[in-house]
Amino acid sequence: MDNKNVNGKVILITGGAKNLGGLLSRDFATKGAKLVIHYNSESTKKDAEKTISEVQALGAEAILVQADLTRRTNIVALFDRAVEKFGGVDIAINTVGKVLKKPFVETTEEEYDSMSDINSKIAYFFIQEAGRRLNDNGKICTVVTSLLAAYTGLYSTYAGLKAPVEHFTRAASKEFGPRGISVTAVAPGPMDTPFFYGQESDDAVAYHKSASALGGLTDIKDIAPLIEFLVTEGWWVTGQTIFANGGYTTR
Template structure:
């Protein structure tokens, strides 16, 4: 039988969008002992210290890391992120985009400015991260975007949030097909409401209790619940392609 392909992260260059904290930060730290080379992206000066701490943690755990600041809603900044990865490590093997923004309010109260900002972060940035990843990743690479389990929900109040995440599913299907022949997989992970600072500002005590009650253990999704699935897609899960995985304890199904 032929030798089993190497599906490890050793010496793989992994660009993580939004890696200063929460899911992106934990993923960076978790893949460090595998010998990954991590590009820790962060958006603004307020995240710089946390991004540098993430990079330090990666190095202490056995990986390599570099930080890079950029506004992913600007295409030139997306290109610069990948330029930095290639300049520092010589290549890009994997891209994981965890960056996103949430808003919860009735459609009748949503402003044009809020609409434009949400689609810039959740749709435009995701699209051009995927576009640039497709240009830069090595054959056999992996491209993963974090979306939301609300894509499978019948609910109000999240129209512009879930609506701005929904196009990413089609982006993923289209790009995965376009990259046939290069052995590059393109997938999404759709977590349930996650127990992070990203979640709570948009919610009330009652809605938090409702979200918790909708999962099998009566709790929110933890970032520690999601990282193993990202790692799987980056390694042994390479045969999954063009898919959205709803990792949410039964919060929604499809």
């Protein structure tokens, strides 16, 4: 298998309609990949339709799939659609996540359950299904968060429920390795997208911008090439969480 060339390979991207996922979709389209672009709900349908139009205009074969992935059966169905359309999947990338910024003692059980479903459960069963369905020598990558290395309050459910994905990544890489499948996680700093600003005050935004050694928020254009590298030439990196944040956190 040519690990440098994605031309003709099937790439499944959750949250592939906008922000980082949308950029990945467009980048892979320019390189001749076949794409399965997932989006969650009606609220992102317009972005999803715009992205698939752009991808197809670039000459890529692509399908759009709406699904609530907090139900495992919908993750299975997502891979089913990919296999039915393209005959298999070579690369699976999960960009899904949800942020909650709230004091520990004020977090409700409902909020905890939602954060757990989106940040941990989806990641677990996405990796599981990818491990079952990917072609040999496939690649799996999950987006987590640089807050995994932060000493901070207020993000107990976000960082706390992304944290298990590090071990999911290690365990899966060990189990899937004999088939040549690499499994990685990427931990960006706070990214300059609408996903970031919803829960942050102006003062907090200013702090986050000043906290990185290189200055500013993380640009999705600095994260997409790293993910693209890990699922191509960088396939020899496996079981690892790679922090890419301009010096926002480190360990």
